Amino acid sequence: MRHRIARLAAALSIAGAAHAQTPDSIPEAVRSRVRVVDSTRIQSVHLRDGTALIGRIVVAGTDTIRFRSSIGETGIAVRSIARIDEAPAAALRPNGEFWFPNPNATRLLFAPTGRMLPRGTGYFSDYYIILPGVAYGATDRVTIGGGVSLLPGASTQAFWVTPKVGLYNRERVNLAAGALVIYIPDLDDSPSSSDQGPYGIAYGVGTWGGPDASVTAGVGYAFSNRNVSSQPVAMLGAEARLARRVAFVTENYVIPNFREGPLLSYGLRFMGEQISLDLAFINVARDPIFPGAPFVGFVFNFR
Known part of the structure; x- marks a missing residue:
């Protein structure tokens, strides 16, 4: 009986992990920004644990990405990403400081600008x-x-x-x-x-x-x-x-x-x-x- 319960628990754990890795469980705002950009753009990848990486996605997969930054190239599970921001390459200043995107780019003080909110944001x-x-x-x-x-x-x-x-x-x-x-x-x-x-x-x-x-x-x-x-x-x-x-x-x-x-x-x-x-x-x-x-x-x- 114990062995059956253990096997059932293990099966449920594997099923849960598999579900967590399905593309449908990834927020649309993240999935829509998992893409390779050219040298005129830079990306800021924010992980669910609070880590932020500045660089570019070089390989965009369904479940994982390859990300190149100043510390090298690393693999990242898409499900671990909280959000991805994009900005012109000039946002990375000569001193290494990253100027994050304007969080209110679709408005001036009260009036709207011509810019649109990305899907899912x-x-x-x-x-x-x-x-x-x-x-x-x-x-x-x-x-x-x-x-x-x-x-x-x-x-x-x-x-x-x-x-x-x-x-x-x-x-x-x-x-x-x-x-x-x-x-x-x-x-x-x-x-x-x-x-x-x-x-x-x-x-x-x-x-x-x-x-x-x-x-x-x-x-x-x-x-x-x-x-x-x-x-x-x-x-x-x-x-x-x-x-x-x-x-x-x-x-x-x-x-x-x-x-x-x-x-x-x-x-x-x-x-x-x-x-x-x-x-x-x-x-x-x-x-x-x-x-x-x-x-x-x-x-x-x-x-």
Whole structure:
């Protein structure tokens, strides 16, 4: 009897190990990035035990990879990989320091860039604490997002959705289209009230440049229920990496019939490998108040 139990336990253990090594058990965000890249790219492989290796995959297999780094070439089980990041080769600085990818590359301060979330990745965001949201890359070209307001003492809260579609995605040129759609239920205590929405803006946006310095421009049309503005809102922004963990970000708008002139914003982004904190100021071009109204945004990127 003991021998039968022992044999059964061993069989179950082998079956479990075999299941752990099946491709289907590997997260899509990892599996989609198990690939050999050329000399213009560099990869950062993060293992489940916390180890991080910088180099390139030279052999990409279903169950294992061969990875070449400064310490040599080694074999790595795919199931032991937590995530794989890619960046231009220039991200590995002459002093050996690796500048990890911007964890919030798909947004400026509030507006989207032309870049898309890779399939299987996403982020949690929060603006001013009371405006949380999430976004998820359903595919490399489709991102679905949304959020809800948490206004203290308010009788009703707003919620919104932010679909986005990638139209053209290359290393230095990224174009996308999407919308911000806001709905406020039970406004004025009338379920049929036209004031409930939807409100929002439909836009097109493009980003030109590399991961450490880029310019973003966009045009959008605001709408309210069935009414669409005849004049577009224009946006021009930029971001520039100043150090491994710090970047400058600006986002500026020209709004039709806005008497205060263009709306300006500027600030710093403080970054970790998966988080970013934006501290900025919002101002107007006509009669500005220095330094401006504060803006605070936080993003946690899950991969």
